[in-house]
Amino acid sequence: xxxxxxxxxxxxxxxxxxxxxxxxxxxxxxxxxxxxxxxxxxxxxxxxxxxxxxxxxxxxxxxxxxxxxxxxxxxxxxxxxxxxxxxxxxxxxxxxxxxxxxxxxxxxxxxxxxxxxxxxxxxxxxxxxxxxxxxxxxxxxxxxxxxxxxxxxxxxxxxxxxxxxxxxxxxxxxxxxxxxxxxxxxxxxxxxxxxxxxxxxxxxxxxxxxxxxxxxxxxxxxxxxxxxxxxxxxxxxxxxxxxxxxxxxxxxxxxxxxxxxxxxxxxxxxxxxxxxxxxxxxxxxxxxxxxxxxxxxxxxxxxxxxxxxxxxxxxxxxxxxxxxxxxxxxxxxxxxxxxxxxxxxxxxxxxxxxxxxxxxxxxxxxxxxxxxxxxxxxxxxxxxxxxxxxxxxxxxxxxxxxxxxxxxxxxxxxxxxxxxxxxxxxxxxxxxxxxxxxxxxxxxxxxxxxxxxxxxxxxxxxxxxxxxxxxxx
Amino acid sequence: xxxxxxxxxxxxxxxxxxxxxxxxxxxxxxxxxxxxxxxxxxxxxxxxxxxxxxxxxxxxxxxxxxxxxxxxxxxxxxxxxxxxxxxxxxxxxxxxxxxxxxxxxxxxxxxxxxxxxxxxxxxxxxxxxxxxxxxxxxxxxxxxxxxxxxxxxxxxxxxxxxxxxxxxxxxxxxxxxxxxxxxxxxxxxxxxxxxxxxxxxxxxxxxxxxxxxxxxxxxxxxxxxxxxxxxxxxxxxxxxxxxxxxxxxxxxxxxxxxxxxxxxxxxxxxxxxxxxxxxxxxxxxxxxxxxxxxxxxxxxxxxxxxxxxxxxxxxxxxxxxxxxxxxxxxxxxxxxxxxxxxxxxxxxxxxxxxxxxxxxxxxxxxxxxxxxxxxxxxxxxxxxxxxxxxxxxxxxxxxxxxxxxxxxxxxxxxxxxxxxxxxxxxxxxxxxxxxxxxxxxxxxxxxxxxxxxxxxxxxxxxxxxxxxxxxxx
Numbered sequence: 001x002x003x004x005x006x007x008x009x010x011x012x013x014x015x016x017x018x019x020x021x022x023x024x025x026x027x028x029x030x031x032x033x034x035x036x037x038x039x040x041x042x043x044x045x046x047x048x049x050x051x052x053x054x055x056x057x058x059x060x061x062x063x064x065x066x067x068x069x070x071x072x073x074x075x076x077x078x079x080x081x082x083x084x085x086x087x088x089x090x091x092x093x094x095x096x097x098x099x100x101x102x103x104x105x106x107x108x109x110x111x112x113x114x115x116x117x118x119x120x121x122x123x124x125x126x127x128x129x130x131x132x133x134x135x136x137x138x139x140x141x142x143x144x145x146x147x148x149x150x151x152x153x154x155x156x157x158x159x160x161x162x163x164x165x166x167x168x169x170x171x172x173x174x175x176x177x178x179x180x181x182x183x184x185x186x187x188x189x190x191x192x193x194x195x196x197x198x199x200x201x202x203x204x205x206x207x208x209x210x211x212x213x214x215x216x217x218x219x220x221x222x223x224x225x226x227x228x229x230x231x232x233x234x235x236x237x238x239x240x241x242x243x244x245x246x247x248x249x250x251x252x253x254x255x256x257x258x259x260x261x262x263x264x265x266x267x268x269x270x271x272x273x274x275x276x277x278x279x280x281x282x283x284x285x286x287x288x289x290x291x292x293x294x295x296x297x298x299x300x301x302x303x304x305x306x307x308x309x310x311x312x313x314x315x316x317x318x319x320x321x322x323x324x325x326x327x328x329x330x331x332x333x334x335x336x337x338x339x340x341x342x343x344x345x346x347x348x349x350x351x352x353x354x355x356x357x358x359x360x361x362x363x364x365x366x367x368x369x370x371x372x373x374x375x376x377x378x379x380x381x382x383x384x385x386x387x388x389x390x391x392x393x394x395x396x397x398x399x400x401x402x403x404x405x406x407x408x409x410x411x412x413x414x415x416x417x418x419x420x421x422x423x424x425x426x427x428x429x430x431x432x433x434x435x436x437x438x439x440x441x442x443x444x445x446x447x448x449x450x451x452x453x454x455x456x457x458x459x460x461x462x463x464x465x466x467x468x469x470x471x472x473x
Numbered sequence: 474x475x476x477x478x479x480x481x482x483x484x485x486x487x488x489x490x491x492x493x494x495x496x497x498x499x500x501x502x503x504x505x506x507x508x509x510x511x512x513x514x515x516x517x518x519x520x521x522x523x524x525x526x527x528x529x530x531x532x533x534x535x536x537x538x539x540x541x542x543x544x545x546x547x548x549x550x551x552x553x554x555x556x557x558x559x560x561x562x563x564x565x566x567x568x569x570x571x572x573x574x575x576x577x578x579x580x581x582x583x584x585x586x587x588x589x590x591x592x593x594x595x596x597x598x599x600x601x602x603x604x605x606x607x608x609x610x611x612x613x614x615x616x617x618x619x620x621x622x623x624x625x626x627x628x629x630x631x632x633x634x635x636x637x638x639x640x641x642x643x644x645x646x647x648x649x650x651x652x653x654x655x656x657x658x659x660x661x662x663x664x665x666x667x668x669x670x671x672x673x674x675x676x677x678x679x680x681x682x683x684x685x686x687x688x689x690x691x692x693x694x695x696x697x698x699x700x701x702x703x704x705x706x707x708x709x710x711x712x713x714x715x716x717x718x719x720x721x722x723x724x725x726x727x728x729x730x731x732x733x734x735x736x737x738x739x740x741x742x743x744x745x746x747x748x749x750x751x752x753x754x755x756x757x758x759x760x761x762x763x764x765x766x767x768x769x770x771x772x773x774x775x776x777x778x779x780x781x782x783x784x785x786x787x788x789x790x791x792x793x794x795x796x797x798x799x800x801x802x803x804x805x806x807x808x809x810x811x812x813x814x815x816x817x818x819x820x821x822x823x824x825x826x827x828x829x830x831x832x833x834x835x836x837x838x839x840x841x842x843x844x845x846x847x848x849x850x851x852x853x854x855x856x857x858x859x860x861x862x863x864x865x866x867x868x869x870x871x872x873x874x875x876x877x878x879x880x881x882x883x884x885x886x887x888x889x890x891x892x893x894x895x896x897x898x899x900x901x902x903x904x905x906x907x908x909x910x911x912x913x914x915x916x917x918x919x920x921x922x923x924x925x926x927x928x929x930x931x932x933x934x935x936x937x938x939x940x941x942x943x944x945x946x
Contacts, residue, residue: 001831003495006559010487013563014480017570022476031582035805038586046594050833053560060567060823067583072572079580079797082817084572086479087526090486094533096565096773097490099545099557107552109504110540113511121519138611139815149663164644164667171637182793183816189790190622190814192665194637238797294817300569301819317662320655324552324711324908324917328895332508341663341814342612343656344555344767346774350533358474360523422801436796444797 001053009053016057020065021072021086024451028428029073031066038067074451075430077460080238080266081397081448085298091354092300095347102345104325105333112336115349118356122293122305125361126271129284132307135314135339136348140265141183142341143290143306144232148174148191150288150313151230151259158316160192172229173221175199177209177244179237181263193229206393207242207437209233215252222256230259235280236267239435239444240392240400243267247282260286265304269297270372270396272365279395287313293352296371296397296448297364300351306340314339371397371448374457378445381461388465391442400435402442403468417441420468427467430460474526482526489530493538494545494559497924501901502546504539511540547924548903550933553711553739554870554921558771564827565773568820575818577808579800585809588822591829595766595778598834599744602757605780608787608812609821613738614656615814616763616779617705621647621664623761623786624703624732631789633665645702646694648672650682650717652710654736666702679866680715680910682706688725695729703732708753709740712908712917713865713873716740720755733759738777742770743845743869745838752868760786766825769844769870769921770837773824779813787812844870844921847930851918854934861938864915872918873910876941890914893941900940903933 001009041063071082102111119134137143153161155172174188178200188198199221202213218228231253233244246262253260262283268291270276283289289307293299308314319338337343356364375397382388382401391400408416421434421443434443443464447457474482514536544555575584592607610616626634628645647661651673661671672694675686691701704726706717719735726733735756741764743749756762762780766772781787792811810816829837848870855861855874864873881889894907894916907916916937920930 001559001563003491003559006494006563007487007491009559009563010491010566011484013566013570014483014487017566018476018480018483020570021479030579033582035578035582035802036586038583039590042587042590044590044593046598046829047833048835050836051830053563053831056560056827056830064583064587064823065571067586068571068573068581069579071574071581079574079576082572082574084569086474086476086482087529089569089572090474090479090482090526092569093483093486093566094490096557096562096569097486097493098538098541099555099562099773100541101544101552101555101774103552105508106503106542108541108544109506109508110511110537113509113540114515114537117512117515117517120517125519139817141815141817145814152665160665160667161662162667162669164665164670182795182798186791186793186814189634191663192625192633192637194633194635196635197637238795300572301574301817302815318659320659322655322711322908323914324906325655329508341618342614342775344612344614344774350537354529356519357524357529358526360520362521363523433797441796 012057024070024073027070027073029070029075029431030425030428031069032428033067038063069431072449072451074449074453074456075460076449077445077447078431078433080295080446082295082301083298083450084300085355085359085450087358088298088300088351088355091351095350098347100347102336102347103343104327104335104337106327106329111345111347111349112334114353115336116334118349118352119305121356123307126268127274127277128307131284131309133311134305134307135336137304137306137340138302139304140181140263140290140292141186143304144183144261144263145187145190146306146314146340147259147261147288148187148193148230150317151261152191152193153317154259154313155227155229161317170225170227171197173197173199173226174229175201175214175217175231177201177203177234179203179207179239179242180232180234181238181265184232184263203242207237207240209244209249211245211248211252214249218252218256218258228256228258230261232261232263235262235264236396238266239437241267241396241398242392243279243395246280246286250282250285254285262286262289265290265292266295267396269293269295270368272361273368296368298450299355303348303352311339367450374452374454375399375447377454378447378457378461385465391437397446397448399445400437400442401445405472414441416471417443420471423467423471424463429463485530497543497546500543500546502548502904503542503898503901505901506540511536542904545922545924547922547926547929548933549922550918550920551904551906553768553919555768555774556771556923557773558828558832558923560831561771561773561824561828564824568823571820573820575809575820576816577798577800577810578806579802584818584820584822585807587826588809589807591822591825592778594829596780599741600747600750601780604757604782606784607778607780608809610777610779610813611775612777613654613736613763613765614659616777617656617734617736618660618663619779619787619813620732620734620761621660621666621703623790624734625664625666626790627732627786628700628702634790643698643700644670646670646672646699647702648674648687648690648704650674650676650707652676652680652712652715653705653707654711654738657705657736676715680710680713682717682722684718684721684725687722691725691729691731701729701731703734705734705736708735708737709869711739712910714740714869714871715865716752716868719753719759723755723758727758735759735762738763738765739768740869742766742768743841745834746841769841771832771923772828776821776825784812840923847925847927848872848920850927851920851930851934858938864910870919870921872920873915874918875915878945887914889944890916893944896940896944897936902936
């Protein structure tokens with residue numbers, strides 16, 4: 001495809017995307033597709049001869065799009081929002097179109113320096129001190145794995161990077177609440193801690209880690225000859241946006257020399273609102289921190305920010321320096337390959353740079369405030385209705401609800417809950433993801449898609465009542 | 474930004490990218506930028522109010538682009554090619570514009586199923602048997618880390634995922650040649666093997682791993698009570714595209730129950746050419762395999778393919794199943810989050826699907842053959858010239874050369890080599906990355922940018938002679 005062919009095909013594709021976004025509300029939110037259906041509609045063999053762009057675009061329309069669940073839909077209330085605001089989308093287009101890589105500063109200096117600038121913009125927007133340095137990773141799973149790797153190495157005095165798994169005879173322990181994200185246990189396993197060394201610390205009625213239980217667990221482990229290595233505190237848990245008390249946890253971590261990683265993948269974006277910063281009070285006491293602008297904030301996926309107070313830990317664990325990557329500038333610049341797992345790096349900073357510039361901090365703040373207000377409205381509406389319950393505090397944009405008709409409990413209540421959520425999802429009217437809270441299924445309403453206005457939340461609430469109440473008969 | 478604003482700004486950006494690509498040859502290849510220059514040209518504070526798209530695009534032009542090294546330039550001969558063919562760029566645009574995520578099959582079924590289809594297309598194109606299953610990762614660094622994690626768990630009977638670092642008292646050993654990529658040692662370190670447990674196996678005069686040395690190293694380790702865990706064979710090493718003998722290595726690996734991972738990040742793309750498949754003869758004996766279509770093949774970065782023969786190892790090590798990710802379809806589908814580190818996944822398959830369809834297998838093959846022919850031409854030209862040497866075999870598209878004028882040796886020769894390469898890079902005429910081979914600096918000419926035709930290789934060779942020969946005076 002020549003640049004001139006790209007110009008023509010690109011204009012077609014831009015129109016196609018604009019139309020997709022403009023008309024998205026008319027589509028069923030969740031894909032109405034059976035397993036294997038899309039696969040069997042596509043040829044098993046790749047084409048020998050090239051095909052026209054029109055054919056490819058037509059197949060995208062006809063075969064692929066009906067097999068998608070539409071995350072940018074105004075009635076998408078599943079998982080967490082993954083907003084790709086259109087300004088950010090254009091920033092990512094610029095990155096892909098330029099096709100440059102950041103193997104080193106020298107390999108494309110602007111790629112590194114814009115990343116430094118934009119992660120520093122975000123630091124200021126979040127109210128973090130100058131002690132933090134940021135870098136863009138793909139996802140919070142990766143950021144948390146990196147944090148645990150740094151913790152592992154610090155607590156063994158970099159022994160594992162030399163002598164390996166058996167260098168330290170004391171089991172290394174990681175602490176998190178049962179409401180921490182699944183990526184925390186996965187990271188602990190991949191980093192070699194082992195599931196048995198992940199201590200699940202009890203939580204309170206608001207699904208926040210109990211600091212007395214953390215303190216006790218650490219004391220018991222020390223007494224038993226284990227080595228407390230890292231604690232992961234969550235700001236905005238996945239199930240209920242629960243808030244671990246970062247301040248108290250930081251004090252305990254400091255006392256025991258334990259690495260504190262704060263997983264604010266979801267709630268971190270909200271810290272651009274000064275009125276939300278109490279939620280991670282004490283954050284300056286953490287060693288590392290992850291938040292995902294590719295969630296609520298609106299950066300096109302993938303864009304996860306990892307901040308550390310002491311980048312030396314990163315560089316000591318992650319750095320490589322083969323001859324083909326050296327340059328005369330190395331002493332004066334950051335080589336961000338030493339700040340993460342991958343060597344090759346996209347120009348991800350552009351999508352965040354475009355987003356912040358086009359929206360302005362005010363624009364971003366206004367949208368997040370809109371969503372918090374909508375969540376408060378839904379919480380109040382559910383609480384005011386007989387046989388409906390709100391099951392957890394609503395600090396942000398997620399409302400955990402259950403319809404509890406008289407006489408239904410236990411597994412029959414679970415069936416009812418999963419039943420009405422599934423009926424809504426299959427109807428295409430909205431997308432909801434149920435989850436287990438305190439041992440019973442409930443429905444998470446995660447508000448915050450860019451397109452979601454009050455009318456969509458009101459319509460959802462009407463649908464929920466209709467479907468849940470009629471599900472009984 | 475509304476869809477209508479996006480339509481207008483998007484058309485502008487498409488034209489901008491088309492112009493960038495059409496006129497790229499007029500730019501200096503390597504950025505002519507001092508450290509910190511771009512950073513200091515950007516405001517330290519994010520804007521409070523949103524800005525017009527025109528302003529952002531103008532700044533991209535004025536402040537960012539001059540700070541880039543241009544990887545899509547016809548005279549880019551650095552590192553390895555990272556072609557983002559324009560059809561693939563459009564596939565990535567479609568993915569970003571749709572803004573869907575694959576946390577699970579249910580979260581967007583087509584995302585998973587197109588990935589299954591397109592990785593299977595690639596499997597057929599590469600001549601691999603049906604025993605292989607593929608998945609898209611970001612980079613070969615990640616793929617190799619995953620391979621070593623699977624090897625670690627298999628060799629300890631999944632003990633580390635339970636009891637952690639100290640579960641197995643025998644040191645686990647990883648084997649690779651000194652010409653393996655820096656990501657291999659990094660992965661071994663991150664996976665907890667420790668640098669001291671990475672055995673560097675000797676190589677022969679063609680920079681290929683010596684199988685007798687591998688066999689001996691494994692025997693010695695077994696005798697000393699260590700546990701041989703994984704061997705990484707490289708098909709197309711970074712410095713010289715050296716080729717480890719996969720067939721012989723596979724036999725040794727099988728005999729000792731050692732995991733064989735083949736790093737074909739670069740050369741894997743060439744396996745769509747039947748005449749190249751001797752280079753990884755024996756590949757069916759490997760356990761895992763990585764190749765990067767985002768290099769020579771032309772998929773927009775990032776797109777690394779990881780193939781395994783037994784996906785159960787992946788799933789046992791990587792899987793998570795929190796309540797909020799479960800769906801009724803889970804028993805019938807692949808959930809690709811269990812095949813990698815990250816939970817969130819972009820619709821990366823689209824960029825490969827667009828690429829293969831628009832080019833056809835024939836189109837891709839023709840371009841790779843062109844580049845091999847151009848590399849052969851340069852090799853012959855250099856060999857025919859007095860005082861110039863080709864230092865390694867040229868199986869693919871990388872030519873390792875040195876200008877060796879009479880009387881220059883040792884460090885003075887190194888200075889001369891680095892000197893002329895640096896002069897060319899600073900001139901903007903071409904981009905070359907020197908590297909160390911057998912203890913001395915040489916210059917890698919990595920041919921294979923989509924835009925690179927014979928005339929550009931001929932021009933480079935003229936420039937090399939002029940600059941290197943005049944560098945002496």
